[in-house]
Amino acid sequence: MNSWKALANLARDTIRTCNPEDTELIFSMFTLRHFALVSLHLPVHHTRELHLLFSAIAHLPPPIRNIVHSRNLIPFSLEVMLAKSRGGVDELANLLKRCKLAARKAGRENLEEIQLWKERGMRVGVVIAGVLVDSGDAVAALNLLSPLSSSPNTPIYVLSSIQRLLLTIGNLPSAALILERILNHPSSTETEKAMAQGFSFVAQGDNKSAQLAFGRVAEEREGHGDGLVAANASSVAALYVNELDRAISIIEAAIATSPSSTLIEPIIFNLATLYELRMGQEACLEKKVELLVKVAEWGGDGIRPACLKLS
Template identity: 35%
Template sequence: MDPDFEGKDDESTHTVPSVLVEPDVPDPFIVDDGSEDSDSSEHSDSSGNGLTEDDPSPAAEENIALAQSTILENSVNEEVQRPLPSPNINKAVPPPPESLSDEDDEEEPPELYLPGLIIPTMFLPIPNTDPLTTLLTKFIPPERRPTRDLSGQWQRTDFHTLVMTNSWRAIARMARDRIVSANPEDLALILPLWYLRLSALARMRLFNQTSAECINLFTVLNSVQPENARSWLFERLLPFELEVLYAKTKYWAGDHMGYLDALVSLLRRCKQQARQMARKKDQVANGMWKERGSRLCLILASQLIEMKDFIAAAKLLEPLCKQDDEISSPHLQSAVARIYLQAGYIKMAVEHFSAVAQDPTADTSLKTMNAALLASAEGDWEKASQAFKQILQSEPDNFLVLNNLAVTLLSQGQIKEGIQILEDALKSSPSLLTVAEPFLFNLSTLYELRSTTAAEKKRELLIEVAKWAGDGLRTACLKMPTM
């Protein structure tokens, strides 16, 4: 089991459920589906019907016409009994009412002072070791171990370098230090820093700690009074990504269905907000909420795939392929076809792959990649190899294709050639490929199949990974026992 430092949570006052164990074996194929870094109390939402403005909204169905008051009705009855006076044609016309958007713009923001967000006890200490260090200690002698910085010092390096080197420990410490020293009134700075902190912890696979600190954060936010101030905080200041991250705490606790329900609730909110912005003719906000809803559908589909419900994942994404927005693309339709491949529905996969092949906006390399994956699913490894080699003629540095080519060579028994391809790619770009877990898993598997040098080769690979990988690597991909 990949240790997530569950013992460290004892220092927190919050009790966090045990961490969900992720699959140790990644998919050997790396596929670029064109999307980066979502469920279902109502079947209509979980089926991914898109974000159309014509959908009936629960909010719209609850609109009730205001009843006339008794005083108004009595006055109307009296007017009917009396003769009507002649109209005053010279009466001044009243000014038109202000628009709703103007009223929203002029709304005074409430004064929010939340010192609870910046107190040091909101945070747990980050462990000063990780699974990669454990492997180095076990398999590599001290004189050959590469130096790894686990101090989390961030002052000597700029933020861009920290991200590019996967220094998530330093980023998490930097976010904490800046939060603690911030002004409690500056929520526009504090809340994004909280998201940075939690994202870095999740990247390090410290899921217990991420859940505990996320619960701490939302406990403070949900205690804001009065209610209108809390609503203004959640609608205007709280990053939407933080709400998605809070929903994922259920996933880390092992509650898959609860995670789906939380995502569906967010998706329903995106639909309602998109319709509301459409009525206000705010195209920018409408597009933003539609994009958020589409990305939630992608997160939902990923979770359904992990739960082996491939058909539900494909049905969720299919309507997005028909929308006229940025996320509707040949890449998305190719992703749907690959889901059908995983489910074993070759016929449905062929239909979507054919649609991409006939799309003039689709890249040639994408069409060729689809053909290669379809050939692999049908067991035609020679055809798949030729298709991958065809892509490499125009894109020799496409490491995704190189990895997939090695898989097809393995299936044809050409182990030596597959190892050579992966080793050459690793030498050319170690900083990129030492964090690609399917790549490392495939190379380790090929080493094991050539059993005469497997142990030594995997130790050399471990040293190379330790030099470049940074924090958060799932060491199970190296296929080296930790016990």
């Protein structure tokens, strides 16, 4: 938590004190600050500052604003963050169209720029798929991403997203084929392989194997985003094999290691539910109050008290 907070403060201070004509440094610091705010689970601060930034850009004198846009001075990641913060898929879809158009305009000789815009397009596609899944339309998300899997050079993050979507809709044979590609992909890491195997085990009902696969990642990637995902998945798998104490200890260990990144609503809710399943009423209430104190100290903004299940 301290490192992300330090980076957010460093970026802010650099923006305030640097040469105002050094636009590349300024925008890179804005990007760093917003990644830090997202990592600190401060969505209110992130959204407000992001909208203020783009509002300021929109109110620049026309000649300067035209230079900013014509030279592509605004980092693409900030534009994706803005589109995502506004909800829905329309703005994200416009970004995807822009990526496709830019790739076509680059010309056949400029392979590096073509690849850049294709990569950006794939990342925007994955973001759109996530929004569709959140809205309950996993089939539409799969239809969006499936064409991207036709190339033998499809990035791992795209294949992983497709595999999870296939597992979500119950298409296990197709998911198994994607899993094979992930395991044999030249750039796949051991973490990516273990996560893909773990989700496959869950879909097959082999929760013991899933717990072991996710547990390895949780230990090796402790304190990182993928480590948190693995820890939560390992805890759920432990619950399904009736190892409640193990399920609780996994989440509590993750919180102890990195409270600011771990104390998010799904994790808090899961741990509160595990307390209810494992303990009597008084002991459960005591543990929830302890959890409440940790959330008050380390939790980001926007956490709803209902996730603690104290009522």
